[in-house]
Amino acid sequence: MDIHKFLTPPAEMARRKGPHDRIVLSSRVRLARNIKDAAFPGWAKKPERVRVLDLILPAVQSLPDLKNSFAETMDRLSTLDKQILVERHLISREHAAKSAGSGLVLNQDESFCVMINEEDHLRMQSLRPGLQVRQAWVAINLIDSALERKLDYAFSPELGYLTACPTNLGTGIRVSAMLHLPGLVLAEQINPIIQSVNKLGLAVRGLFGEGTEALGNVFQVSNQMTLGESETAIVERLEKVLAQIIDHEENARGSLVEKKPKVVYNHIGRAYGILANAHSITSKEAMNLLSLMRLGVDLDLFPGTDRAIVDELFVLTQPAHLQKQHSEKLSAEERDLLRADMVRERLATVSRPVTNPPPGPTLDKP
Numbered sequence: 154m155d156i157h158k159f160l161t162p163p164a165e166m167a168r169r170k171g172p173h174d175r176i177v178l179s180s181r182v183r184l185a186r187n188i189k190d191a192a193f194p195g196w197a198k199k200p201e202r203v204r205v206l207d208l209i210l211p212a213v214q215s216l217p218d219l220k221n222s223f224a225e226t227m228d229r230l231s232t233l234d235k236q237i238l239v240e241r242h243l244i245s246r247e248h249a250a251k252s253a254g255s256g257l258v259l260n261q262d263e264s265f266c267v268m269i270n271e272e273d274h275l276r277m278q279s280l281r282p283g284l285q286v287r288q289a290w291v292a293i294n295l296i297d298s299a300l301e302r303k304l305d306y307a308f309s310p311e312l313g314y315l316t317a318c319p320t321n322l323g324t325g326i327r328v329s330a331m332l333h334l335p336g337l338v339l340a341e342q343i344n345p346i347i348q349s350v351n352k353l354g355l356a357v358r359g360l361f362g363e364g365t366e367a368l369g370n371v372f373q374v375s376n377q378m379t380l381g382e383s384e385t386a387i388v389e390r391l392e393k394v395l396a397q398i399i400d401h402e403e404n405a406r407g408s409l410v411e412k413k414p415k416v417v418y419n420h421i422g423r424a425y426g427i428l429a430n431a432h433s434i435t436s437k438e439a440m441n442l443l444s445l446m447r448l449g450v451d452l453d454l455f456p457g458t459d460r461a462i463v464d465e466l467f468v469l470t471q472p473a474h475l476q477k478q479h480s481e482k483l484s485a486e487e488r489d490l491l492r493a494d495m496v497r498e499r500l501a502t503v504s505r506p507v508t509n510p511p512p513g514p515t516l517d518k519p
Contacts, residue, residue, distance in 0.1 A: 156234050159223040161263055167464035171283015175451050176399050178331040182289040183278040184297050185316045185325040187307040193317040194270040202254025202270050209269050212303040213258045218296055223259045228252040236473035244268055272317045286328055290388045323380030328391045335370040335448040336405035346401060355394060369440035418508045421449035429500045434493045439470040454506040466499060
């Protein structure tokens, strides 16, 4: 099956709604599991990885929630296909580097994705739009329980689920949310927030996880340790922290508009001016400027403009998605030119921001 005939079109992706989705782009719960008496993928030779893949793949595909899913081995996906999956946050950059002996299963609405033989034999994840970490946990827990009846997991009564990385030992759970925080960045409050979150035992990473920068003012917040704490406790703790970050972001936006409106209008006006008129733009610059325009939409500076236009461009301007629209291989310079052309065309119907927006709600509602 062609992965591109299966994936949700970016325009449809951009219209997915969820609680607090002005700030929380998505919620994810991932579980790490391994097969008893089988070497971890990083230590296993190819025949062993293939054996484990052949064991896991049919078991995953037999689950009702993954009926009619897309399933493929990583060696049969092109480099471009893998990068598109990374840009959509469906697989990790590490899994994109895998080939024979690794695989992928993705359900139809992209709410469940299973990576086979990434760092662990199984990395299964539940994805939801907006702030829905609890719902994501409930969903993935049901899948995990069903799969555990089919597969013999590596488990220790003292340590819990055994994993390749010690930080995943125990519950094997990683709960995270992608947050759009331009208000805190503009107000220069983001670093104290990150430091406070780190002190609570949570990690704050960039757009594509560990070791990446926060392009487009998008930050990923997740738990760090999984041992000695129940899954429910981890989910509840992250929910509380996310609620506090949402409040801080809303307060930062409100304070900026009230006390420094010209600063806000300047940033958003410049972002719109460049996006609507540039003839060459890198993916990094596009992401950062689209972030400011998204803030402008949320602050009603673009009356009548649907946020989905900006969210779709967040996806389409990324390198692999842009390359996919063109049959010939593009250089970085050619992508920059075509990216600017596409953005100008998409924003042609969007009027310049108004500096006196009509009265309306400025606080996020669930």
